[in-house]
Structures are given as structure tokens and as C-alpha cells.
Amino acid sequence: MEEKILLGHGSGGRMMNELIHTLIREKLGADSVQLDDSAVLAVEKGEIAFTTDTFTVTPIFFPGGDIGKLAVNGTVNDLAVMGATPLYLSVGLILEEGFLLSDLGKIMDSMRRAADEAGVKIVTGDTKVVEKGKGDKIFINTSGIGIFHGPRQRRQIGPGDLILINGFIGDHGIAIMAERNGLSFSAGLTSDSAPLNHLISAIIRAFPDSIKFMRDATRGGLVAVLNEIVQGQGFSARLQEGQLPIRPEVAGVCDILGLDPLYAANEGKVVLVVKKEAGEAMVKIMRGMKEGGQAAVIGEMAGEFPGQVFSRTPVGGKRLLNLLSEEQLPRIC
């Protein structure tokens, strides 16, 4: 019989010690995960970025990744879009009684791989066990610390600035929905979960003065990010529908399930607002990198309809892209 998480694994006794030392810490990296109450980390004088995110995804394994990969990349990306270099992560686990130890092992392996790929260290952690029916297999909180190289600048966004994205829109959300709905033709559709810090670092180095805004488009999708930018402002965000990078498979699943990829979650996409003159060159740099193969200019900030996000259809029509009250999708991340 497969070994399962028991309430005793969360007890503070010997079972918990064994679980943490032989499985969790071993797999996350016994050389980096510190054992004291806090990890002790060296920092340079200056500013650090500090972020937290909790992951509660169903299913926990899906095409292109799992909840562990999401948890590492999500927090890495929250630091990267601030312009910080992600360095250190914490991992807080809530395990449901009965969860398979083998699945926990797979997820810890996946977190370690993702951390290695992003170049961050998991330095501290915590594990709690809840009764069956009081959780959902596994929830993961990752908090993260990054450092800034040089002073941070805030630049004013305005009409004429370009909107860029580093690749296909909506892959994660639609892959999860396809998986949940057992859509067999979805073969090949995978989550885009990926660390964005290397890509962002490359474009900051190449264009230190041209980036006005960066944000990873997760829950709420591209539309949520753009609404946040324009809300209460004297300008709008205008997308050009023909120019949006959307996989045919994603468009297909969206047609069948009645979803809009612009509102779907991404887990490896950054939305950038940049000075007009730098846009095309920045797209070129991103296209030369693993996480930016399908980068594109997808729209621009405009003076018309201030405070709104909208798209122009290929024939010149206008479609308003409001923030939804709730979610178009069942919860996916």
C-alpha cells in the first residue's frame, strides 16, 4: 500500500521530523534549506523586494507542470517584474491527511528543479497537516526575497507607449480547463509555467531606460493587468486583436468552452509597457530567448476612452475588456 500523509506527520514529534528531513528537505536541497527557526541570508545595503503567494490549484499535476513548479515560478516572477533579482524562497506546505507521500516527493522534486532553473535557493520552510476534508491534497505558499541592482525608477505611462507580451496568451488557464473537462483533443496544450527572471534581466540590461511597467499576467489574465494600469488614468489600453499571440489549440478550446483567452491565467507571461522607440528591438531580444519565442507588440496606450481597456477588431470594431466581477473560469490557480 502506498504511504500516505497522516495527522502524526504534522505533530511536532518524530514522524514530522522524519518527513521533513528524509523527504521534504532532502528533495528541496539539504545544502540550502536551513534548519533553524529562520534562514540567515547575506544582503547588500540597499533595497530588497519581498513577496508572498499561495497556490491552490486543481488538478495538482497538469500538462506542462504541477503545483510545485507553479509555486516556485510564480514567486520568482513576482520579484522579477519588480525589476529585482530573485534570490531566496520559503516554502509553506499544508498537506491533507491521506495525501500520497509519492506525490509529495514528485512535487518537492519539481520545486527543486524549478528553483535551480530560476537560480534561486529555497532556504526555509514549514509543514502543517490538516484532517481529511479540511484541505485539498496540498496547498503551497512561497514567499521570496530579491535584491535590486542600482536605483529603481518609476516612469510615467502615457498615450503612445507600447504594450508587449513575451508569448502566447492564456496557455496555463486553458490547459487546466481542458484537463478538467477531459477534452481529449487538448493533447499538446500545456501550461506556460516558467521563470521570467532571466528574460526580464536581459531586457533591462539592454534597455535600462525604456521599460515603464512590468507585471506577470496570472489570475484575471492580460485584461486584469491592463485594467490595473489604466484605472482612474487619463489614457486607455488598446489591443489589436489580429496581433495577439494565441495558440490555435487555445482558441479552439475557448470556442468550445465559451472562454476568452484574454481573461485566462498565464504562469510564464510578462506584460510590459515600454517607450515606443524601444518596442520592436525589445521584441527581437525576447524572441531570441527560451521564454520569449512568440513575443509581440500587442497594443498601445491611447488617448481615447480614458480609463478603459478595449480591443480593435481586424475590421475596425471596438470590444470593451472590463474587469469581470467574478471569474470566467472555475478557480484554477
Place this chain on the structure above:
Amino acid sequence: MEEKILLGHGSGGRMMNELIHTLIREKLGADSVQLDDSAVLAVEKGEIAFTTDTFTVTPIFFPGGDIGKLAVNGTVNDLAVMGATPLYLSVGLILEEGFLLSDLGKIMDSMRRAADEAGVKIVTGDTKVVEKGKGDKIFINTSGIGIFHGPRQRRQIGPGDLILINGFIGDHGIAIMAERNGLSFSAGLTSDSAPLNHLISAIIRAFPDSIKFMRDATRGGLVAVLNEIVQGQGFSARLQEGQLPIRPEVAGVCDILGLDPLYAANEGKVVLVVKKEAGEAMVKIMRGMKEGGQAAVIGEMAGEFPGQVFSRTPVGGKRLLNLLSEEQLPRIC
């Protein structure tokens, strides 16, 4: 009808924005909780402490506190026992569909009060909503950052060193158990949840060279901390049963429920191992402070029975205090 958490509150849409801005961020401190993907924090060059802890307590409101107070104090204390000054906290919420907004509001208020008392700022957060039956009202992760003033030192523990605690043992765990079991005579028994950073800072200032080890005694209680210290070492930890500060009410509940306060969780207790000559003076300092009124020398490190924790009974008997395999109590924190 009372307002409840709905799945839409976790959507990334307008409902989530409203919940975060009008309730969560407002109550946690709109002046300190930053809105970007990460909080940006100033640090001095040197070392920082970084920790994470997730709180999954039932009931969420109990005599002497609630899950929010626990979550702030727990992470503050994990930083303080490292010798660091706690500065910044993150808050990650997992809310169950149907959870009362009024209860959420109370918990956020409580977190803010605890943060103010400890002198830390809540600077970043995240909120997720899970379906009814996939969570348990509210889980809270707090991660924290502290700084070190001056170099940290590791001192060798050995026979003759004294074991100190800042007050009554087992209050939190036994208060929760009494509450769960509806023991009416438990009136007056309350959790000891409290921030320890002010007390620890005072004794470090007074005795910069005398503290060899500090740890907050939470899950697994005093016994878990002492076993961690002596495991695999050439010395033991010997407690003197007559000298242990245990409330009569706690002893009474323990007798009835068959529990041992030495294994029960505390949420405002630090166990110290200190040089023999400093022990009594340190107890005196602690007794002059709010969180140290019942501080005491409770035992010492000994040469006999290396690697073990045991107590001497008033009549000279010996009781072994092994780490339990599981927990003596149903899960309480």
C-alpha cells in the same frame, strides 16, 4: 444575512479587488501593505533572517487570541529567537467559501494589533479562496524578515549550562484542548500568544555574551525543543519537576484529559540555554517584563544519560522525556 466569502472573491476580478482593498488591506494597514507584486524594503548591508510559518488552528477564535494573533506572534518569535529584530511580515490567506466576512474582519484587526504590539509592519499579502469542504475557514501563512544588529555568535552548549523559560508552560495547547472539549471549569485558562521580541532584545542587551541558545517552544512543547538540543550530543537536558512553572488550572485540565503540559504547545514562550553565572540575573530581568512574569530556571544541561531529556521528580526519581512519535493532542496549531 451575514456576508460570506464566495468563490468569486478569489477570482482576480472586481470582487477580489474590493475584498482586498476595502477589508484586508484596510485593516492590516493601508499605509504599510504595499500594492505591487512585491514590497520594496530598505535594508542595511549585513545579514537578514527569513522565516515562514503556516497556521491551521481549530477553533480559530479561542480564549486569549485567535489565528491572526498566533500567525503574527509566531513569525515574530521565530525571528526573535534567532537574535534578529523582526521588521516585515507577509500574509498569505486561504479562505474557505462560506467563511464569514465579519470573522475575516476580526482576524485582520487582530493581526494588525499584534503587528503594532510587536513593532513590525505587514508589507505584502496574497488571498486565495477554495471551495467549501476543501479548506477549514481560514489558513494563514506569515513569512517574515528580520535584521541582525552586529555579528551573530554560536556558542557551544555543555554540562552546567542552565535552562530557562520566560513563564508558564503549556498554556496555549491546554487552553485550546479545554475549549475543544467544552470544559466549563477552564474559565480563565487562556492562550499565551505573545510577541517575544521585546523581551529577547532586553536580555540580549543586558547579557550579550551569555546566551547559548534560544527557541520558541511551539508544537511539541518544551520537550521537543530540548530533544532537538541534546540529540546526538554528549550531554543531556535535566529538568527539575518541582521548579517548573505550570498553572494549577493547566495541571488540572491535564489530569482530566490525560495530557502532559511539557508536550503541549506554547505561543509566547522562549526556552533559553545560558551560562550558569548569568541565569538568576536573567530571570530577574525577564520577571520585570510583561512577557516574563513567571520566568524561571527550570533545569540544566548534565553529563549523565547523554542525548536524553529527562526530569528529576521532587523525591529523586527519573522520568524520561522522549520525543513522541506522533502528537499527544489532536492537532492544535
